Amino acid sequence: MPHVTAETAVRPGRSARADLAPEPGRGFGLPAAGFLAPFLLLYLLFIIGPAIYGLIMSFFDTSAVKPGLSSFAGFGNYTEALQSGDFWSSLWHTMWFTILTTPPLILIAFVLALLADRVKKGRWFFRLAFFAPYILPSAVVALIWIWLYTPGLGLIEAGLGQIGITAPNWLGDPGWAMPSLALTTVWWTLGFNFVLYLAGLQEIPRDLYEASAMDGASPWQQIRSITIPMLARTTTLVAVLQVIASLKVFDQMYMMTAGGPNFATRSILQYVYDEGFTNFRIGYASAVSMLFFLVVLAVSAVWFALVRRQERGL
């Protein structure tokens, strides 16, 4: 699903350049199929195939430790999921995480890109500094932040203590655990959106700024009337990718809180993992995945509609 949306969001930017518009009839035929084949084969084998098999399994009581599909369950797995409090709470946790992470990851990335773009000296340093955390593996990020958050000994707690603030129990308090994970994630993945915005900023023709400056526009007016509108496409792309990335959250939660305290940060994907790989209930886990797929599909459809409208607007 992410692939489709990303493509859609990027495409207008490309086709807007007339010199690159595809000739009619080009891009079809045997050679094209030949070029596509290696990807298509892998895609069918590892994405479409398992997805269909997952759909089939979701209607059976399939077990991870028994061969075959086991007995037919009809919609039993689906009704069980929809009636399960654990399903709804973990779905909400994923949503809550998405709500907490998406706005800052768009806003802060935008602001930092703007600043980094305006810096005259040592621009490379700021670019590197903001992007660097993104290249860390999730396990490293989790380890670093677990130590930062550690009750009693953690750096953040000690730092806040210096200025007379009593730190909350970051990962141990059910109310704070999710914001703490969100903070870690913002620090970690900001770099990706930052780079997208930076690229977008460099695409904006300089003469627009010069012209407006001659007309006496203040920097703030320039940002509001030139930069932000000209970055609309980038913002859409960043938002789509970010929402989908946030919905897919698993690693940092699994490693930093394991879904705790008292299941307050168990994401829907961890619920799938717990049911499928821990409880061996592959059939039920598949049904939950399918339900989650519908949610992602709905979110993507909304964005897709937005992008289409934006496209027509041009």
Add this chain to the structure above:
Amino acid sequence: MTLTRRALLSGGAAAAALGLTGCSGLTPGRRTGGSLDYWNLFGGGDGVRMAQMLDVFRTANRGVDLDAVTLAWGNPYYTKLSLATLGDKPPDVAVAHLTRMKTMVEAGLVEELLPEDLARHGMTADKFTPRTWQAGLVEGRTYAIPIDTHPFVMFYNTDVCEKAGLLDSSGALSPLDTPERFTDALRRAKEVTKAQGGVVAITNETATPWRIFQSLYGQLGGEMLADEGRRVVVDEARATQVLDFLQGLTREGLAPASADYQGTIATFANGQAGFFFQGEWEISTFQTAKTPFSMTLFPNVFGGEKYAVQADSHTLLIPRQPDRDPERIDRALLFIRSMLDQSKTWAEGGHVPSWLPFRDSAEYKAMTPQSNYATAADAAVYDPEGWYSGSGSNFEIITGSIIASVMAGQQAPATAIAQIRDKLTNLATTAPPI
């Protein structure tokens, strides 16, 4: 070697996921002649000692090509082991916790160890701690050889306890076998350290809260599950008593209301706590840190005459083989026996040996602090039977998370018990997927 095995395994897992298990007829990588694949889950000090033991085996059996793979412990380990066995590419020998081994037996993934085969290698029931051996039987049959018992124990800082006046004339800790003595000791230790009395990991941690709860609850004779996990039988009165007690410790500031696993270790190693409650395996950590410490049985706070403590055992088993080759089984048993013969090395890591020839030896009795808590093996309370139970299982995650929320003061015992019952009933009423 690790890479090829990983690749093989993921290939097998992917094939299983795609329902292509039919193609398992050809088993590449299975070398003929004396090969032996061994999977374990030991990291840290245990991992180092296991490597030493494997080297001894290699030196003594040059004809056997031993290939050992270490995987991360917990649920993923058992999932991998199950999938590999199901895909007909099991290792020849694997480590499994006693409480998890039973689920694998139910799923038909473990070879039965026949008495005559075992006898050939000198492994008979009378050579093992009776409690450990009995706990490992499934319908009276043997499927796994226990190499140890790893109980929940009490670590204490000898300097702190001396200053707090908690040691007797011989330098041993005076018994803390009543709730009053227990809390009093923590209070006095806290006065000495000016920081913590005792530490127990409850933040971002599920196994430890479960272990301390189960130890106390077991002392009261409480049960969690019945009918192989099909019925939840949580005892309201006993569970409340234990949870009240545990919550009281953090409420009165005798133990921190937020402390994660690494944090508790650091606190105890720094001498900022008099007591540390955890499995005995952390012994190497504090030996390395040169903490002045000793270890003893987790106090019999509620048990009175009868002692009980949460524990599990590491066992060695032979996953179901596609062809059941007697020679391979024989090699595997040779390996298992070699591990038992090296119980001394293993016991250095804190585990109580189940192999009586070593456990009853003067050599072991002279090993301190390891032999201080050897009797824990005879009073071990294993996790209840059930397809979702056992070390690192969902059962422990559910109960442990909720118990931790009580200890952190986030939930009252009554609502916690209702939540435990509710979540466990969900699992108990689900048809077992094995």
